Amino acid sequence: MAEKWKKTALFVIDMQKDFVLPGAPLLVDGAAAIVPDVIKAVQVARERGMLVVWVVREHDSLGRDVELFRRHLYTEKGGPTVKGREGAELVEGLEIHEGDYKLVKTRFSAFFATHLHSFLQTSGIDSLVIVGIQTPNCIRQTVFDAVALDYPSVSVIVDATAAKTPEVHSANIFDMKNIGVATPTLSEWCEAN
């Protein structure tokens, strides 16, 4: 049982101030409501000895490494989730501990143009559990890439992930279920062994 959790990583995706706090430049409306559940998921992961991977965006202050469709958000004053600035920080209640891993990405998927897959493979990880925001973009792209990369077990905790609207969230959870992804509630996942 313990062996299983040692091979499982919890991904906490994009729980950064610029996506979550009221008035944030790239606010995901459903994000603030899931913070307590994300905190709980991290706590349970730690109790189980799971690897916690903090997936975050950190961009150049001029936006030169941001997707083209978002570059207009960046001026000489910066823009969303600029590296080293407050908006890129994790929201209160979430913090990186020793032994955790921080993975910086510049696109939706945590696997796109990053070394994440190699890191996980050489860390003996074969199962992924995903929380954070937002369901149609970073969550879904990361999940589809994980499936394409042949991770045997990929789970999305349905009430510890969120989108701009409940409808968008549900429609995306539906699609992910259809490619074999598990979608437990947080309490179901906490009871699993």
Place this chain on the structure above:
Amino acid sequence: MAEKWKKTALFVIDMQKDFVLPGAPLLVDGAAAIVPDVIKAVQVARERGMLVVWVVREHDSLGRDVELFRRHLYTEKGGPTVKGREGAELVEGLEIHEGDYKLVKTRFSAFFATHLHSFLQTSGIDSLVIVGIQTPNCIRQTVFDAVALDYPSVSVIVDATAAKTPEVHSANIFDMKNIGVATPTLSEWCEAN
């Protein structure tokens, strides 16, 4: 003429304390000697309005994102070029300015599992000039990837790059010349227009 330099990036590769300073854990013997030439290359690049890209290694304190063959160098006390520690810093005389770009890599090539190519393409860069260490590994792998990625112009400044021995340096410069890479001296490059 100015137009040409705006499309050209200078890569400064791995000029970090843990590779360069006396007694460094991964000392490249020829590295200290080229520091003045690297500083000069950066200065000339800035005068020309070129993009300066600082390519560095920054690893997990436990070494979990290091190549397998180097993981034995990492213990609970850390290892070479751990993110946030002194050994990962640039050597004295080299510093990142506003408008420069810092690219963190975990393998030899600056293009391997990074977003560098996308960043350069959307920044209008088609020419690369490379300085730093060390010739057979990070310099050469980055150069071969740049050629494979079809950058029309790739230059290695022959006296602003270095390896453990002059023989290894020369043998690798020879191989790179043979795939069409330009290998000017620093003074030749400074005189170019």
